[in-house]
Amino acid sequence: MQEFRGKVAVVTGAGSGIGRGLALRWAAEGMRVAMIDIDDAALQETAGLMAAASPDAPQLARRGDVSHAFDVEAFADDVFDLWGQVDLLCNNAGVFLGGYLWDRHVEDLEHILGVNLWGILHGIRAFVPRMIAQDTEGHIVNTASVSGIFGSPLAGPYNISKFAAFAATETLAGDLVLSGSKLRASVLCPGIVSTNIATRALHRPEETGRPLTDDQRFVTEMLIDLVPTGLDPAEVAGIVLDGVRAEDFLILTHGHHAESITSRAAELTTRALPSVVAYTCPVRGPSPLQGGVAGGNTRIVAPPIAVHRG
Numbered sequence: 001m002q003e004f005r006g007k008v009a010v011v012t013g014a015g016s017g018i019g020r021g022l023a024l025r026w027a028a029e030g031m032r033v034a035m036i037d038i039d040d041a042a043l044q045e046t047a048g049l050m051a052a053a054s055p056d057a058p059q060l061a062r063r064g065d066v067s068h069a070f071d072v073e074a075f076a077d078d079v080f081d082l083w084g085q086v087d088l089l090c091n092n093a094g095v096f097l098g099g100y101l102w103d104r105h106v107e108d109l110e111h112i113l114g115v116n117l118w119g120i121l122h123g124i125r126a127f128v129p130r131m132i133a134q135d136t137e138g139h140i141v142n143t144a145s146v147s148g149i150f151g152s153p154l155a156g157p158y159n160i161s162k163f164a165a166f167a168a169t170e171t172l173a174g175d176l177v178l179s180g181s182k183l184r185a186s187v188l189c190p191g192i193v194s195t196n197i198a199t200r201a202l203h204r205p206e207e208t209g210r211p212l213t214d215d216q217r218f219v220t221e222m223l224i225d226l227v228p229t230g231l232d233p234a235e236v237a238g239i240v241l242d243g244v245r246a247e248d249f250l251i252l253t254h255g256h257h258a259e260s261i262t263s264r265a266a267e268l269t270t271r272a273l274p275s276v277v278a279y280t281c282p283v284r285g286p287s288p289l290q291g292g293v294a295g296g297n298t299r300i301v302a303p304p305i306a307v308h309r310g
């Protein structure tokens with residue numbers, strides 16, 4: 001996709017973090033921007049920032065839950081009714097949930113797959129058929145994570161949802177090419193970005209009434225320490241813009257992750273358990289998760305193992 005001015009962008013999870021960064025960038029590029037978020041106050045804040053920074057950019061903001069097909073379909077209907085087209089779809093809304101996989105509550109697993117995987121599938125089903133029918137150039141960007149490429153310990157629910165998001169996007173991109181569509185698709189795999197994702201995960205017990213387990217608290221608090229060291233969402237938005245222009249399938253935010261992909265592939269060919277990726281930007285130092293698991297080089301400080309049955 002080369003032309004952005006006057007086109008229509010859709011961003012899910014636009015109330016905060018990367019979604020807000022993308023929405024503000026698309027408006028600055030002269031696009032009309034439709035936004036959805038489950039957090040209406042946060043969404044209104046983004047809308048206000050957009051009105052201030054890009055006063056001429058038409059915008060539509062809807063509260064909705066991307067894990068509910070009905071909300072996403074109603075949102076898509078609103079966007080097509082208002083503007084008659086969608087050119088850039090960013091399925092971005094996501095949540096973090098970690099902890100030992102064997103100790104996770106079914107409700108938590110359903111929650112994270114509902115947002116991080118079903119949110120993307122609902123977005124694809126609600127928007128892509130009409131985008132294909134437009135028969136114009138366009139692009140879909142699904143936000144996965146480096147956790148969609150590397151399966152780090154203590155983040156099983158998140159990793160599963162992000163590997164699935166990656167698979168959905170790779171398949172979508174192939175299907176679009178195979179079917180002769182003018183649309184292209186990219187998977188955004190950020191490393192650490194300075195957003196509210198970890199803080200929101202810490203507040204999950206307020207929704208479930210179940211306290212975080214020790215292992216969950218350990219990984220969530222580690223993420224809370226790491227996240228402020230991450231990239232600015234505005235910088236990520238610029239990287240996404242470049243990736244969409246270049247029609248890159250894989251959009252990485254940290255260059256060293258490309259080397260980690262090579263290492264992972266090499267390790268897998270030896271049938272070994274792949275080493276754990278360093279999450280952080282190299283200029284700011286390695287993350288506590290850096291180091292090998294299989295090679296006896298692990299530097300993970302494991303939390304006390306506690307068994308919680310919800």
Ligand SMILES: NC(=O)c1ccc[n+]([C@@H]2O[C@H](COP(=O)([O-])OP(=O)(O)OC[C@H]3O[C@@H](n4cnc5c(N)ncnc54)[C@H](O)[C@@H]3O)[C@@H](O)[C@H]2O)c1
Nearest residue numbers: 013015016017018038065066093094145192193195196197
């Ligand atoms: N921050 C990072 O380091 C990082 C790294 C890799 C990938 N990601 C991914 O980036 C995406 C954006 O996350 P972020 O870091 O900006 O976090 P964030 O918490 O700052 O923003 C996420 C937004 O999504 C919204 N949201 C959550 N559940 C929703 C739902 N069910 N329906 C609609 N909106 C919902 C939240 O209200 C919030 O506004 C996520 O998919 C996340 O997994 C983030």
